[in-house]
Amino acid sequence: MDLSLLYYSIQWLAGFIAFVTIWGWIPLDNWWVRGVEFPRIQIMVLGVIAWIGMLIFWSEWQLGQWLLFTVLSITLAFQLRMILPYTKLWKKEVQKAKDKPEGQVHQLKIMVSNVLTPNDDTQKLVDLVKQRQPDILITLESDDKWEKALHQIEADYPYTVKVPLDNLYGMHLYSKLELIDPEVKYLMIDDIPSIHAQLRLQSGRVIWLYCLHPMPPSPTEADKSTTRDAELLMVGKHIKENKQTAILAGDLNDVAWSKTTRRFQRISGLLDPRIGRHFINTFHVSYPFLRWALDHIFHSACFTVVDIRRMPSIGSDHFPVMTTLQYEPEEESNQAQNAPTAEAEDIKETDNKIVEGKKEGEKVSKEHAEEQRS
Numbered sequence: 001m002d003l004s005l006l007y008y009s010i011q012w013l014a015g016f017i018a019f020v021t022i023w024g025w026i027p028l029d030n031w032w033v034r035g036v037e038f039p040r041i042q043i044m045v046l047g048v049i050a051w052i053g054m055l056i057f058w059s060e061w062q063l064g065q066w067l068l069f070t071v072l073s074i075t076l077a078f079q080l081r082m083i084l085p086y087t088k089l090w091k092k093e094v095q096k097a098k099d100k101p102e103g104q105v106h107q108l109k110i111m112v113s114n115v116l117t118p119n120d121d122t123q124k125l126v127d128l129v130k131q132r133q134p135d136i137l138i139t140l141e142s143d144d145k146w147e148k149a150l151h152q153i154e155a156d157y158p159y160t161v162k163v164p165l166d167n168l169y170g171m172h173l174y175s176k177l178e179l180i181d182p183e184v185k186y187l188m189i190d191d192i193p194s195i196h197a198q199l200r201l202q203s204g205r206v207i208w209l210y211c212l213h214p215m216p217p218s219p220t221e222a223d224k225s226t227t228r229d230a231e232l233l234m235v236g237k238h239i240k241e242n243k244q245t246a247i248l249a250g251d252l253n254d255v256a257w258s259k260t261t262r263r264f265q266r267i268s269g270l271l272d273p274r275i276g277r278h279f280i281n282t283f284h285v286s287y288p289f290l291r292w293a294l295d296h297i298f299h300s301a302c303f304t305v306v307d308i309r310r311m312p313s314i315g316s317d318h319f320p321v322m323t324t325l326q327y328e329p330e331e332e333s334n335q336a337q338n339a340p341t342a343e344a345e346d347i348k349e350t351d352n353k354i355v356e357g358k359k360e361g362e363k364v365s366k367e368h369a370e371e372q373r374s
Helices: 003-023 031-037 040-056 063-086 122-132 144-153 226-241 259-268 329-336 344-373
Strands: 107-114 136-140 159-163 171-175 179-185 194-200 206-212 246-251 295-299 303-310 321-327
Touching: 003 031, 003 040, 003 063, 040 063, 107 122, 107 246, 107 295, 122 144, 136 144, 136 246, 144 171, 159 179, 159 194, 171 179, 171 194, 171 206, 206 226, 226 246, 226 259, 226 344, 259 295, 259 344, 295 321
Parallel strands: 107 136, 206 246
Antiparallel strands: 107 321, 136 171, 159 171, 179 194, 194 206, 246 295, 303 321
16 A cells, blocks of 8 residues: 555645635635535544544654644644534533423423425324424425325314425424414515414413524525524524523524524523534435534523434435423523623624625525516
8 A cells, every 4th residue: 555645645634624624714604614614523523534644644744744733733623612512521501301290390392394395205294293292393394285294283283383385495383382473574585484483381481482494505595694694693682682581493504513503592592402412413314424403492591401302304304303391490590501691792793794684685585586587
């Protein structure tokens, strides 16, 4: 085997990992910059391979190799800091639910499923819902076909909000618990909905529920992440300013460690039940090495976690995810201390991003309207 070829290949990989990491620090919303936030786990794995590979050949290093190794180590430390919170090595942001006497347990099971509009395997989701019996089902990318298929579960879900669309942004909400004054809003783009409703828990407490599915930064969808970022931050700001007890769930087309999602947590004060536990990588079903978490749930500090897990495939490119929360208001003051705090810069950047998002949303809305007319 030609070891020199291996040596130069490892250096090339090290340089690539360092470059991609630093590229992601560019302060632009373009998809070709923000896209590198998604595969941090994969970048970390390849970076470790390069790091170990360079150590094997350390005796042959010259100044250039020392500099490369130093830069690689710094960028790996950054990647590690981003993903480590979503492992058991980190302190839990949300505590495990306590055992309580029967009659005092108030739990809420929420299933989020991006069904993939062209997916005709509708019965798989119906069967999964009947088996798991979530209190709340949120479907994304659901159209008239999916709405018709989900008629089978409506006997168990008397409260519904239906927004069937064929543009990959349809949305349906099915609830066993009372929904109060639910609204469908189009926050940034005229044909991309979100659902906002109050929800009456088993305990009688009324909370807010937000279901979101913003447009992702992608060469085939949005050139920039601006509308996605602005929508998430707008809802987070609204939750904080109105001191709401809230749950936000959906396919956010973003990863938990992105600068936008982390800022959303600081702005909203909501907690992430995955921190201190494990990754819930829901996309892409067909490519195990290229998976990351796009489907999320965040909640106020009065909830603890019973369970959070990925469900079996339903034929979509996303796995469904089921989260079971327990209402424990006595834990609110303790858990609120775990919520990240917004700085003055966060507030300023949030306000600026919302303004930018509305402008970009008007532009995208016009483009979508023109596409429909043509």
